[in-house]
Amino acid sequence: MQWLRDMWTKEGPGIPKNAPKKSGLALFADTLAREWWEMVKLNILFILTALFVVTIPAAIVATARVSVTFVEDRNSYLLRDYVEAFIRYFWRATAWGLAFTLAVGVGVFSIATYAATARDNLVLAVPLTIALVATVFIAVVACHLVVLMVMRDLPPPTLLRLATIASVIRPLPALAALAFVAVLWLAHIVFYPVSVFMPATLNFSLGMFAVAFGVHRAAVMVLTLPMATQAHREPHAGDATHI
Template sequence: MQRLRDMWTREGPGIPKDAPKRTGVALFAEILAREWWEMVKLNILFILASLFVVTLPAALAAMARVSVAFVEDRNTYLLREFTEAFLRYFWRATAWGLTLTGALAICTYAIVTYAAGARGNLLLSAPLTIGLAAAAFVAVFACHLIVLMVMRDLPALRLLRLAALASVIRPFPALAALAFASVLWLTHILFYPVSVFMPATFNFSLGMFAVAFGVHRAAVLVLDLPEATQPRRKPHAQDASYDN
């Protein structure tokens, strides 16, 4: 029982204090290599928490909260932090989830409608392009909004403004993160049934980690947080002291 409890509650591994600082893809790979087992467990928690479908937005918010902790290299107690975030953001995440789902549904409907009409009328390619751009912006906006929501408690209007601002000043990292998540699912589809266990093991958590990693810098910029909240490295697990 003790080993089973420790699997869900103990701290993740650290890295040596004198290790060179990495950025970009190298930092992404470093965090992934260090936290991969935590991400597998996070993936399981997300699946269990979203079984009732209506809990999906809250489960996404809880997964985003833990993913931000991975990006910022903070000590995480997975089960406790996921549960606390799930309960804390349940109603807000549900409201934002319904709103953003509706916006994406409208964009998708417009894209399908104008794409069908553009085959016989080239003039409809203009609204089709607008629909595609709107859908991309809503997706990028959703990424920034969920990360900003779990990083700081903000009034709804300010959260909207900051998410929109972050989406304008740094859209490409979010688009890259969404593309990475899409590749995960495309790989699952192309190599099915060999890849049947991908969603159960890491697709959800790795995709959310990619989103959190991609939009974190923009979130920090618009929140004007101090340098202490930037992604940082913690000492090795054998070291007695950790950053908090």
């Protein structure tokens, strides 16, 4: 059974030290090609830990924690890192998950309401646009917040402030990541039943990796701001940095 244990506990693959540095889509594709099997296993872990529904936020954050190690090309011990992150961030992830679910839910309800009545009253196109932009922005903030949460322990107000700043200064990569996630699930729907195994093998982990890859640069940028440094030095800032 040694091979089964090693499959979940051994160190993930790395890259040669002398390999030329890549960026953008080339780096995304290279990381995906190198870590695809780890992502399949990560996807299985996500599904198993998200089965109880209430554990979905913690499962998302744990998946983000491992995805950041992929993005940063750091040593990753999949099962250990995932379980540690799931337990460590459970309550924080649950609280933020409820808050963002409520916020996005209100936004979607507003969009649906204004869209249904805007056909007869063009004046409602203005609040419809505002609701649409606000809802998308909340989703972008959520992406940055999840990644920032697993990169450094910060007080909730500082975490939200930095996520908002990151969303303002670099929204396009996060939007591209969300679009990529949408395309993944659209492909699953369009090509069903051929694509029946996509959610079980890759959709969740690959989607989270795309988000982490897209927002990582903005997260690193805002973590160098004075407010982040000051907050990290406070007693309640917690454990070691993960940058």
